[in-house]
C-alpha cells in the first residue's frame with residue numbers, strides 16, 4: 001500500500017499520542033456518514049492507546065448513523081454547550097475530522113480557537129487551513145475514514161482494528177463514495193475494503209442500516225421533492241430541488257431526512273450539475289453535486305459561501321429561498337460553456 005503521509009509527520013503524531021491522556025474528536029456541522037464513521041474509528045484507536053476520548057458534533061446527526069458502536073456516547077455541542085466546553089477544556093489535543101477550517105463548525109470553532117490547544121487535522125477537503133499543529137490532509141482520498149484506516153495501519157498495523165471500528169470506517173467509505181459510485185478510482189481503496197471485510201464486518205447489514213431505513217414520511221418527502229419541487233434546465237445540463245420549512249414540517253422532517261436527495265437529479269440523462277436548496281432557521285442550506293470535470297467546489301466558493309470537493313460541495317446564503325434559487329439560475333450563465341463541454 002502506498003504511504004501517503006511522510007514518516008516525520010507520522011512520527012510526530014505517534015509522539016503526541018504517547019504524551020496525551022485526554023482527547024476530543026470533532027466533526028463538522030450536519031455530520032454525515034464519513035464524519036461519524038471516521039470519528040468513531042479514530043476515537044476507537046485513541047482509546048486503544050489509553051487516551052480517554054470524546055467524539056463531539058456541533059449539532060445532531062441523523063438516525064441512520066446511530067447504530068455504530070460509540071454513537072450513543074457522542075456529545076452534541078448545541079444540546080449542552082457547558083458540558084462540551086468542559087470536556088474540551090480538559091483535553092490535551094483536539095482532532096478535527098472531515099472538515100478543514102474552523103468556520104465549518106460555527107460557534108464551536110470560536111470556542112476551540114480560544115483554547116489554544118494542539119489541533120490535528122485528518123481530512124480530504126480542498127484547501128485546508130494552515131493553523132493545524134499536524135495536518136493529515138489528502139484530497140484524493142475517498143473519505144476521511146479511508147485516511148483514518150491508513151494512519152492506523154501506518155502507526156501500528158491493522159491488528160488494532162476490531163469489528164466495530166471496521167464497521168464505522170466502512171460506513172464512512174461507503175457513504176462518501178455513494179456506494180462506490182464516485183471518488184473511489186484508487187484500486188488501493190478496494191484493498192482497504194477487503195481488509196475491513198477480513199475484520200468480520202457485515203457489509204449487507206451496514207447497507208441496510210444506512211440506506212433501507214426511511215420513515216414513510218421521508219419517502220413521501222422524497223417523492224414530493226422529485227414530483228413537485230424539481231426544476232430541470234436542460235440548456236445548462238442542470239437540475240435542482242428546493243424545499244421550504246413548511247414543506248419539511250408537513251413531512252415531519254428529522255435531521256438527515258433529505259440526505260442524498262441532491263443525488264437524484266444526477267440520474268437524469270445528460271444532467272451534470274445538481275443542486276438542492278433547503279430553507280433553514282436563518283439561512284438557506286445548499287448541496288451541490290456534479291459529474292465529470294465540472295467543479296461545484298468552485299461554484300460554491302465563488303457564489304455560495306461554501307466549498308468542499310470538486311464533485312460534491314455545500315454552501316449557504318442569507319437570502320430568501322426564492323432569491324437564492326434566482327441567484328443560482330443567474331450565475332449558471334457564467335458556467336454555461338463548462339457545463340456544456342463537460
Ligand SMILES: [Mn+2]
Nearest residue numbers: 034098143144
Ligand atoms: Mn468526507
